Amino acid sequence: MKKIRLTALSAALLAAFAAPSVMAQSNEELLKELKALRARVEELEKKVAAQPQPQSAAEPKWGMTPEQVQEFNRVAVKTEALEDVIESQGFKGLKVTGFIEPVFIYNQRQDRAGFQFLNQQSDGYFYDTSFMGSATIDFLKETEGGTLWHLTLTPNRGVGAGIDGLSIVQEASVSVPLGSLQTRLIAGQIPDWSGYEYQQPTLNPFTTHNLLYDFTLPFGYTGVGLDLKEGKWWVRTMLANVNATMRQAGEKSPVWAFRVDYSKGEFNGWGFASLVGKSPNFNTGNNTMAYLAELDGYFIRGDLTLQGQVSVGKQKEGAITPALDGSWRDAQWAGLSGLAGYMFTPRLQGLVRADYIKNDKNGGGLFTYNGYTTFDEQTGAVIVGNDDRNGIGPDLNGDVNKGANRYAVSLGLKYAFDKATTLKLEYRLDGADRAVFLDVKDGTYKKTNSLLGASMVVAF
Structure with a gap:
C-alpha cells in the first residue's frame, strides 16, 4: 500500500515539476492527467483491500x-x-512470602544451651536472643495506581515486640506515589533502616547481629515521610516516634530520621543514616534528646563480600552512672563493625565479623540502654548498676565512672541446602576491657563470654 501511494505521489510531483516543454501544456491537459492518476490509485487500493x-x-x-x-x-x-x-x-498485585528460623544457642556465662523459637521478648533485648528464632509472614499489595500496602507479622521476635513486648507487627506501612512511582509518601510503622546489616535471617548471613545493630540503633519508626529514588540515589526520611507507637502525656516532639543510599556501581555503594530528636530514656522516665549518625558501605564481587559501618551517638542524661549530686550525665559512644565473606563453593560461604564500641564515658550508656542505677529511698545513696548480660556499663567492683569498652568477634559458615533452606553455624567471642559479664554459676564477673549459635532458615 505504501509503495502504491508513493508511486502516485511521485507521478504527481513529476507532473507538477516537469521539464519546460511539459510546463507548456495547458491547465486542462494537466487536470486530465491528474484525474487519470487518481483513478488508477483508487483501483489499486481496492485490489489491496480485497486481499486476505x-x-x-x-x-x-x-x-x-x-x-x-x-x-x-x-x-x-x-x-x-x-x-x-x-x-x-x-x-x-498481592505477593505473600515468609520464613521460619529455629535457633540453637549455647551461652557460657548464662550457663544455658538449647533451642529457642518464638520466645517472648518482654524480659528485654539481649544479644543472645535479639531477633533470632522468629517466624514471619509478609503481605505486599500493589494497586494499579502504584500504591504499596505492606504488612509483616512476626510474633514475639519482631519490631513490635521490641517496642512493647507484645505486638506481633513487624511493619505496617503504605507507600503512595506523588505523581511518579519514584517519589512516594510513606506512613505507618517502619523498621529502622540504619547500618549494613538486615534484621531478617534470610538477609543476615550470621545467626546473631553485630554490636552496633544491637545496641546503638532504634527498633523502628511510627510516622510519615518521603521515599525518593533518582538514578543511583535513594533517599528516605520521616518525622516519627522512635521505638513508640504513640506519645505519652507531656511528649510532643517527633524525631527526624533520615537515610541516603548511593549505588556507585555494580559492585559497591554506601549509605548514611541519622536520627535527631527526643528518644526513650529509662534513667529519667521521659524522652531526652539523642543524636545518632552512621556511615556504612559494601563491596560485593565474585566470591568476595565486604561490608562495614562506623557509628557515633549521644543522648542527654543517658549515662549509667550519675554525678555526685545525683543528676544524670550524658551518654556518648562511637563504634565500628566490619564483615568479610567468601564463597568456598556456590553453596558454602565462610564468614568473619568484628565489632568494637567505645563506651567508657560516665559509666557507659548506649541508645536506650540505661536505667540500671537506682537510689536508696531512705538514705538517697546511689546504687550503681549495669547490664551484666549484654556487658554494658561499669565494673561494679571497680571505677563506676568508667563504662566498658566492648568488642565481639564472630566466625561463621552459611550453607544453602536448597533454594528455600539455609543452614548457619557461628562461634562468637564477646569481651570488654573490664569485668562486666555475670557468670551465673558462681556470681562472679568476667571480661569475656563465649556463644555458639546454629540456625535453620526456611523461606518461601
Whole structure:
C-alpha cells in the first residue's frame, strides 16, 4: 500500500515539476492527467483491500482441528474468568512470602544451651536472643495506581515486640506515589533502616547481629515521610516516634530520621543514616534528646563480600552512672563493625565479623540502654548498676565512672541446602576491657563470654 501511494505521489510531483516543454501544456491537459492518476490509485487500493488479511496472534492458527479450536476457546474463557475472580477478590498485585528460623544457642556465662523459637521478648533485648528464632509472614499489595500496602507479622521476635513486648507487627506501612512511582509518601510503622546489616535471617548471613545493630540503633519508626529514588540515589526520611507507637502525656516532639543510599556501581555503594530528636530514656522516665549518625558501605564481587559501618551517638542524661549530686550525665559512644565473606563453593560461604564500641564515658550508656542505677529511698545513696548480660556499663567492683569498652568477634559458615533452606553455624567471642559479664554459676564477673549459635532458615 505504501509503495502504491508513493508511486502516485511521485507521478504527481513529476507532473507538477516537469521539464519546460511539459510546463507548456495547458491547465486542462494537466487536470486530465491528474484525474487519470487518481483513478488508477483508487483501483489499486481496492485490489489491496480485497486481499486476505493476516490472522492476529489471539486467533487459532491454520491447521487446528475443530476439536482443538473448541479447546482453545474453552481455555481462553477460563483464563479470562480466573483473571476476573483474582481481581474481584483483591488478589491482583498481592505477593505473600515468609520464613521460619529455629535457633540453637549455647551461652557460657548464662550457663544455658538449647533451642529457642518464638520466645517472648518482654524480659528485654539481649544479644543472645535479639531477633533470632522468629517466624514471619509478609503481605505486599500493589494497586494499579502504584500504591504499596505492606504488612509483616512476626510474633514475639519482631519490631513490635521490641517496642512493647507484645505486638506481633513487624511493619505496617503504605507507600503512595506523588505523581511518579519514584517519589512516594510513606506512613505507618517502619523498621529502622540504619547500618549494613538486615534484621531478617534470610538477609543476615550470621545467626546473631553485630554490636552496633544491637545496641546503638532504634527498633523502628511510627510516622510519615518521603521515599525518593533518582538514578543511583535513594533517599528516605520521616518525622516519627522512635521505638513508640504513640506519645505519652507531656511528649510532643517527633524525631527526624533520615537515610541516603548511593549505588556507585555494580559492585559497591554506601549509605548514611541519622536520627535527631527526643528518644526513650529509662534513667529519667521521659524522652531526652539523642543524636545518632552512621556511615556504612559494601563491596560485593565474585566470591568476595565486604561490608562495614562506623557509628557515633549521644543522648542527654543517658549515662549509667550519675554525678555526685545525683543528676544524670550524658551518654556518648562511637563504634565500628566490619564483615568479610567468601564463597568456598556456590553453596558454602565462610564468614568473619568484628565489632568494637567505645563506651567508657560516665559509666557507659548506649541508645536506650540505661536505667540500671537506682537510689536508696531512705538514705538517697546511689546504687550503681549495669547490664551484666549484654556487658554494658561499669565494673561494679571497680571505677563506676568508667563504662566498658566492648568488642565481639564472630566466625561463621552459611550453607544453602536448597533454594528455600539455609543452614548457619557461628562461634562468637564477646569481651570488654573490664569485668562486666555475670557468670551465673558462681556470681562472679568476667571480661569475656563465649556463644555458639546454629540456625535453620526456611523461606518461601
